[in-house]
Amino acid sequence: MSTAALLPMAVVLPLTAAALAPLLARLDRRLPLLAGLLALAGAGAVLLRALPDVLDGRPVGTRLGGQAGVIAIVFTADPLGTLFALVTALVGAILLVYTLSELGGLGGRELGGYAALCLLLLGALIGSALTADLFNLFVWFEVAALASYGLTGFFLERPIALEAAFKILVLTTVASFGVFVGTGMLYARHGALNLGILHDSLGVATGVADLVALALLIGGYATKAGLVPFHTWLPDAHTAAPGPVSALFSGLMVNLGIVVLARLGYQVFPSSQVPIMGLLMVLGLVSALVGAALALRQDDLKRLLSYDTVSQMGVITVGLASGTASGAAGGVYHLLNHALFKSLLFLCAGAIVHRTGLTNLSDMGGLARRMPVVAVAFLVGVASIAGVPPLNGYASLSLIHHGLETTHQTIPAVLLAVAQAVTVAALARAAWLAFFARKDPPEFTERPRPGMVTGFLSLAACCVALGVLSRPVVEHAMKPAAGALVHGDLYASAARGKVTPIPAPDVTLHYLAPSSLLLTLGCLLAGLVLARVSGRVVDAPPLRRLAALHNGSVNDYAALAAAGTLAVALAVLT
């Protein structure tokens, strides 16, 4: 079979394994997770087979469901989607291995259900990355959402899991109405769901109804992406879920929203007529700053990490919204990096909570001696986010900054640097309090299990590898990814079935450029100073008011999301 015809298998295999998992659990309780690993390996193999063509600028596409032109669902593997799908399969497999060792003590029914939900979520993410059909995107959004509800409320270790499940249900359901109505409005006006046909039709004329649809779609997918003010479900869901589930949510699921926002901005709506890039820039900057500031205030380790996810999603959005090839390449690069280092950090946090039962940083301290493996893994993750040079965060952040500087977007660049410094402060404070603060650690000995060490090692190794090999990664993967975004019309033509080679734009990573080295050094120093005085800073009235907005009331959170959608609509329409 040809590569194109095999493409749907990347989704079919995980979904099949998800359906079989509860049945296999009756035979042996480890079997569902092993079947999941096999399915993800198969999906990865299919994607890898398509990868050379895709990175060469020739998207691979296939058509599902009939020949009736407009109605058929089209899968188009462009570099952005394929890379995200590959990382999803890879990190998903690592998380399954980790789960085998960490939660292996669970019974057959639990492991079967857990594997089914995980694979459902992973299949939906791969599907959303590959599809070029607006309604199909809504379906994957809903499948991912259903799986995430199940996973949030799956482990009732702590009763807050129920509270978190209710909040994620309400907010994601409201978001899904936005996505549904927006999709329907675009179809009713243009008679097409294919992103390529929509791109052409919208390029001819963009009416008021299209703009309203755009606002609803942005509101819906920004909720999934966890951008402020739609982010309120995210910290709660992460706090309540166990480590591997948080890693799955934060490393992979939120990226679904970002990928779709990138597609809407570059490949569907003509940015010449709609101020979509400016809007995404504002959303991204606000998320980056608010997320980092709230992370600095947190005492709960997992909550701190999840606010940092909000911040990192903002950083990625800023890179994409810069409108430059360099910024887009940096945004995609940071998306992949974030999947790796945030999964790593959440696995570490999960291991700490699981072993010691401690959730608050103020109760921890001195864990470096008790858990050396976890400590090293955590520090690698923190250094990656902070952008310490040999690691992966440095390369993607300097690409984003390069994109902003070459187009003289000074204010976003400065705000991004501020957010970066605050992020460094929050994570440095967390690492210090948890691992090195002078305190008698609880009496227990760490017995690292093989699956756990495999998970830590492979994720940390990926972080280092993507950093050390940044030049070839940018040259061979990020340039084509940026190309498919910047040349949205060529992606559109591929989605319609007419593949034209997409030229790679001119993106160069100046690895040792003095400006990016100085910027990184400045952010690190400012961050460390801020971490030192954070005790006094976090009680500043503006920060306290910001935190008071997150009052835990699901009504208020829904109101915040509705107000956010209204604001987006106003911004788009005026």
Next chain:
Amino acid sequence: MIVGNYLAAAALFCLGLHTVLTRRNLVRMVMGLSLMESSTYLLMISFAYRAGSTAPVLLDPPHGKKPEQLAHGNVADPVLQNFCLTAIVIGVAVTAVFLSVVVRVAQHYRTLDADRVRAMRG
């Protein structure tokens, strides 16, 4: 009158949203979300409406029409009606999950007041 449909859908949507934003009872919030969902179905069906059209059952042309007239948009748009069917199926699943979470909350906290189920803040 199709404008009436749009207005009704908007009114239902706002009514549901009002319930979600102001009621603290978890079951009422689920009902509000259900109402919002139904309003989106009404909206989709109204989008599919075309003046003088018939239902999109394409086995035989309707009485007094020739088969080729069907292709000229003389039926309601079947794709939008399919949207609705898909969304109804998803909606059933979501409502089931919703209600089971509410039942577990009621068992655990012995209350349905959203204001007393808010341990996580800040």
